[in-house]
Amino acid sequence: MTDTVTASRPAEQQSTRTTRDREFTAFVESAATRLRRSAYLMCRDWHLAQDLTQQTFTKMYVVWNRIRTGTNLDAYSRRVLMNLVFDQQKRRSGSEIVLAEMPDQPDGxxxxxxxxxxxxxxxxxxxxxxxxxxxxxxxxxxxxxxxxxxxxxxxxxxxxxxxxxxxxxxxxxxxxxxxxxx
Amino acid sequence: MDLREHFERAVDDDPGADPAVMAHAAIARGGQVRRRRRQVAGAAGGVLAVLGIVAGLNLPSQAEPAVTVAAAMRPPAAPSCSVDPVQRDATDVAIFLKSDTSGPQQAALASALGNDPRVGTVVFESRSSAYEKFRRLWADNPDFVDAVSPKDLPESFRVRLVDAAQFTALQSDYAAMDGVQDIVGRICLVGAAIGGVQ
Incomplete structure (x- = not known):
């Protein structure tokens, strides 16, 4: 009896993980574009926007087991993203004398x-x-x-x-x- | 054209990225972090078991990603407290204020905490006091200390709860108040520093 249980365990864990990763991938596919675009509107830099989006997903994967049910993933992902943006902003303004390159007054x-x-x-x-x-x-x-x-x-x-x-x-x-x- | 459409247009040069690749990268990197946290959790769990606190402990493998304040600016856990924050059953709580929290917001928090029956003890940690501790803690790294000024360190209210079971409710109540950056709970022994942080 005990043998059966231990023997079946790795397979069970394996399939749990596969399901989990599949769910997560589906979430990324549904959320990535919108998140990246919002990140871009926040930082005006597509490269950084992509980076912040990737960091958001990585952070979410770490706690995925806890948030995958019963959490508003849309809102959660925005919160993580915005916190990353705020952090980024804080680091920049702390470490640089020039706060941000202000664009010229928008004549256009x-x-x-x-x-x-x-x-x-x-x-x-x-x-x-x-x-x-x-x-x-x-x-x-x-x-x-x-x-x-x-x-x-x-x-x-x-x-x-x-x-x-x-x-x-x-x-x-x-x-x-x-x-x-x- | 309404504002929504303006926003849509502003992002129409999105270079795009393959979401499957992004998911894969997140799983690879996130998986590493998760495994590392589990090891830390194992170690912390061992210490706490020795201290005799094991019941209802929510291990840090499930902790919120700490994304709000630079980690080094944060006071570390006090001795006799869980190393990592917990999500429930915290005995001690540090409520960190935003850098731009106003006097009235701070006063409102102080009065709410003072009148809260769930709060056993509350102490305010000023910026200058936080900075003094920070300097002592990083005394062996003067360059780092020089790079940080008191205004970089968050002010906080340090709280010991009457009953650890009330932590989650208290956390969500105060997280909703203006001026609060975030709230960190730890499980501490009776003799530990109030708030669970140094």
Missing amino acids: ADGGGAPDLHLTLVDALAQLTVDDRAVLVLRHAEDHSVDTVASILGISVSAAKMRDTRALSRLRSLLGDDFLNH
Whole structure:
């Protein structure tokens, strides 16, 4: 009896692991693009965005057994990603004298063409604080509810609302009034 | 065009990446971390067993990824406490504040903790006190100490709970309050430093 149990164990573990990895891979496939794009909106650098996304998935795999059921994986992954972005930001501002290369004032905002416009949005985002940027990206690029945004960022709902309003009006003032009314 | 569409356009030069490759890399690297943590957990478990605390211990292999504050800026576990944070049944709790936490936010936290029946003892760890300890801890690495200033170290409330079973509830209550960066719980013996960290 005991023999049977011990003998069947490795096979069981093996199949548990396979199931686990398959589940995880399916999650990565469903989440990777959106996460990378949000990371890009946060850091304006596709290479870094890809790196942060990979780190997010690695961290999630470490605790996958605990989070795979009963956790909102979408929200969890955003939280991990945003924490990585905040860390990154903190390290940069701690170690460099120049905080970030600020883009020139966006003259191109009313210059017409759509290609200019899309550059301008990312540049304008980069001029906001990282906290404000996070709220805008989660709320308006990802379309999460204010409640979800608040829980992802670990702030109160009213704080999330306030930050959103403030950040939107800053964005408007950077990009020109007609930007959001197009 | 609404804001959502503007955001969509802003990412339309996404170079893309193969998600299967990303999953594979995460499994490979994450698996290494997981195995390492299990070894650490084994060692910590041994120490705690000697101390006679084994019941209900949630080992650090399941700990949250510590992604909020640079690890070195964090005070290490106090002697007689679990080396790694636990997710439940913590006897002692350190509530780290954000670097930009305002005076009123801090006062609100102090008063909430002071009036919380789940809280046995609460002590505030100021930035300067944290910095003094940090300097002593890293005395053998003066370059590192020079690179860090008091403002880099988080302020914290150090708490000993009346009942370890209340940790999870307390954690989620205070995590929701403004100014809180994160909350770290440990299992400590009675004589340990309040809050479970040095």
